[in-house]
Amino acid sequence: MHASPLGDLINAIRLHAILFAILLSYLAAVMYIGFKSTKKQNSLEDFFLAGRTVPWWAAGVSIITADMSAISYVGAPAWVFQKDLRLAVGLFLFPLFMLVIVYLFIPVMARLRLFTIYEYLEKRFGLPSRLLASLMFILIVAGRLAVVIYTTALILSVITGLPLAPCIWVLAGVTATYTILGGMEAVIWTDVMQFCVLVFGMVLILAVIVYAFGGHVGQIWSLAANGGHTRMLDADLFTFNLKTEVTLLALIIGGAVTNVATYGSDQVIVQRYLTTGSKREMAKAVMFNGIVTLPVMGMLWLAGIGLAAYYAVHPALAATLTTPDQVVPHFITNALNPVVGGLIIAGIFAATMSTLSCGLNSLTTASMVDFYLRFRGRATTAGSSDDSTLRGDISIARWCTLGWAVLSTIGAMFVDHLGTIIKAMGTINGFFVGPLLSVFLLGFLTTRANSFGAFAGAIAGTALTAVVAAMPVSWLPGALQPASVFPISWLWYGPAGCVFTMLIGYLLSLARPAPELQTIAPLTLGGVAISTQPSTRAVHSPQQ
Numbered sequence: 419m420h421a422s423p424l425g426d427l428i429n430a431i432r433l434h435a436i437l438f439a440i441l442l443s444y445l446a447a448v449m450y451i452g453f454k455s456t457k458k459q460n461s462l463e464d465f466f467l468a469g470r471t472v473p474w475w476a477a478g479v480s481i482i483t484a485d486m487s488a489i490s491y492v493g494a495p496a497w498v499f500q501k502d503l504r505l506a507v508g509l510f511l512f513p514l515f516m517l518v519i520v521y522l523f524i525p526v527m528a529r530l531r532l533f534t535i536y537e538y539l540e541k542r543f544g545l546p547s548r549l550l551a552s553l554m555f556i557l558i559v560a561g562r563l564a565v566v567i568y569t570t571a572l573i574l575s576v577i578t579g580l581p582l583a584p585c586i587w588v589l590a591g592v593t594a595t596y597t598i599l600g601g602m603e604a605v606i607w608t609d610v611m612q613f614c615v616l617v618f619g620m621v622l623i624l625a626v627i628v629y630a631f632g633g634h635v636g637q638i639w640s641l642a643a644n645g646g647h648t649r650m651l652d653a654d655l656f657t658f659n660l661k662t663e664v665t666l667l668a669l670i671i672g673g674a675v676t677n678v679a680t681y682g683s684d685q686v687i688v689q690r691y692l693t694t695g696s697k698r699e700m701a702k703a704v705m706f707n708g709i710v711t712l713p714v715m716g717m718l719w720l721a722g723i724g725l726a727a728y729y730a731v732h733p734a735l736a737a738t739l740t741t742p743d744q745v746v747p748h749f750i751t752n753a754l755n756p757v758v759g760g761l762i763i764a765g766i767f768a769a770t771m772s773t774l775s776c777g778l779n780s781l782t783t784a785s786m787v788d789f790y791l792r793f794r795g796r797a798t799t800a801g802s803s804d805d806s807t808l809r810g811d812i813s814i815a816r817w818c819t820l821g822w823a824v825l826s827t828i829g830a831m832f833v834d835h836l837g838t839i840i841k842a843m844g845t846i847n848g849f850f851v852g853p854l855l856s857v858f859l860l861g862f863l864t865t866r867a868n869s870f871g872a873f874a875g876a877i878a879g880t881a882l883t884a885v886v887a888a889m890p891v892s893w894l895p896g897a898l899q900p901a902s903v904f905p906i907s908w909l910w911y912g913p914a915g916c917v918f919t920m921l922i923g924y925l926l927s928l929a930r931p932a933p934e935l936q937t938i939a940p941l942t943l944g945g946v947a948i949s950t951q952p953s954t955r956a957v958h959s960p961q962q
Contacts (some may be wrong), residue, residue: 429480430702432639440760445592445767447611465812466783467535468602470695477699478706480609481690482714483616483772485680490718491616492569492746496621498722499729500742502649506719508669509712515677516708520701522862523682525940528697533860534788535688542861542867542941550876551786551857554850555685556781560822563777564829570770571830573747586830589617589770594823598777598816602693605775612772619765620717621887622758627724629754641727648723660906672909675916679855681707726747774826781822790809790814852915853879858921859916862943865935867927875923883915 445728449739463469470482497505533536536555540548571585594945597605642648662668681687681704691703725745729736734752746766750759791811853876860867860875886906906914 440757440764446800450831464603466602466779466787467689468606468693470693471680472606472693474694474699474702475706476606476610477691477694477703479540479613480606480772480776481687481703481707482711483613484686484690484776485608486616486714486773490715492573492743494715494718495722495725496743496745497854498647499725499745502647503719503723504650504652504655504664505669507650507655507666509715509719511670511673512677512711513705513708515674516681516704516799518678519681519704522943523858524691524697524700524704525943526862527692528700529690529940532692534685534784535683536685536784536788538941539857539861539872542938543857543872547857547869547872547876548788550873551683551854552784554854554880554912555784558684558850558854559777559781560826560829563774563826564832566770566773566777567827567830570766572744573766583831586827587799590774590823590827590830593771593774594778594820597778600820601691601781602736605779606690608694609772609773609871616713616765619762620714622765623721624717624724626754626758627728629719632730638724638727641730645726645730647726659676660910663907664909665907668909669908669931671913673914676851679851680913683786683854683858686776689780689783692775704844725779728753776884778819778822778826785822786811786815799899808889847856850880850915852883852917853919856916856919856923859920861941865938866932867924868930868933871923871925871927874926875919877913878922882918886911888913
């Protein structure tokens with residue numbers, strides 16, 4: 419006779435009373451922030467961008483937490499535990515990628531005071547390009563959130579013994595609630611709190627492992643090295659084989675495309691620094707993120723080293739581990755006391771809930787601004803609507819947030835078919851980020867690219883990336899498996915899409931007349947000087 423789901427929950431709470439007490443206290447705190455922020459929403463600018471009054475340091479913290487979910491918190495240590503440190507080499511290039519954002523994207527975005535980055539594409543290339551790019555973003559983030567929800571629910575399931583499905587719905591439900599109520603203001607300030615919690619959790623993991631070895635850090639490194647987990651700058655890293663999963667060239671080129679696309683054309687991240695409201699503040703937020711991410715991610719990679727050493731000297735414990743992706747929750751469950759374990763789990767929840775709330779808010783922003791309000795011919799500036807219309811718009815935004823939460827949660831049920839957590843996220847990102855980035859690069863870097871080339875290039879680039887990125891799907895029979903024409907590492911999916919789209923988009927642009935330089939000058943880097951002349955008046959006029 420099987421116990422009921424309610425009975426399972428009651429037994430789990432009894433078994434993990436301290437852990438649940440810590441988690442419930444944490445969840446109560448974020449819900450309080452959500453309720454408190456509800457009173458400050460007097461315009462859509464308040465709901466989506468917190469009135470553009472967020473301090474740069476808070477925006478920078480929010481950027482970090484938006485991009486650091488349980489996928490990083492659990493996936494990075496699991497990657498090292500299963501493999502090595504070669505993937506961590508790309509981390510040292512991260513600040514350089516942020517400089518590209520500061521000098522390439524932020525000048526244009528600050529000048530136009532956008533709600534979504536995809537508004538720029540309508541001004542530069544017309545409405546079809548804006549809608550296509552926004553749709554690509556929506557598909558990326560919806561898939562990303564599904565992976566985030568699944569990963570954290572898997573942790574909760576492993577620790578409590580509860581079935582996976584209820585864990586998925588509870589996690590998504592709580593996060594969606596404070597996001598729906600508080601809008602961007604709640605998202606930003608819960609991010610700040612969650613950042614502190616997740617960093618504290620990382621420090622605890624490292625401290626517990628070091629304490630277990632009596633403070634002998636050298637012994638930890640030596641044990642991990644014996645298993646090959648400290649491998650970083652080896653011969654394989656310097657090969658030029660596109661099929662090798664991790665190479666230095668793939669980390670440099672793939673990392674550049676993925677990170678510049680993520681921080682320059684992904685609304686989830688861009689919306690964080692748009693809340694600051696000025697070019698200087700935006701640049702500070704982005705560079706703060708670029709610098710602080712190094713030690714934060716470094717702790718996660720080191721945690722993987724520590725876990726590899728810990729399990730090497732506890733073979734009986736290692737024998738009970740079913741998959742490498744579960745090593746962090748397995749360690750928490752089997753090696754830590756409830757108080758320490760509860761604090762670390764709170765850190766994992768903090769990482770996930772921040773990413774999930776940021777994603778839901780940005781999905782709603784793109785859906786509302788790029789589709790709903792755009793087709794209703796409505797402005798998004800503060801004070802552009804009367805009170806009744808404003809209340810209706812905010813109500814629609816909340817229902818939209820709920821809808822995206824439900825869809826992402828349903829998608830989380832199928833994430834386990836994509837392989838390891840890190841690879842699943844890399845595959846989802848790589849599929850669209852290359853074409854999406856290229857459309858912006860065509861707009862920023864060229865004055866010859868036109869609406870026809872950008873739109874057709876994005877479609878062709880995405881299609882070619884799909885051919886390159888085709889991969890086995892575990893639940894399909896062999897006859898129905900997609901075939902990849904070029905079986906390459908998933909790190910190359912983004913660069914492949916970027917090159918395809920840039921090349922095809924520019925060549926197709928040559929088949930149509932060039933856009934009027936005076937019209938697009940303020941929207942390109944090369945034509946900025948022209949935009950300062952008195953005759954230029956088309957800064958806010960979309961190209962037809």
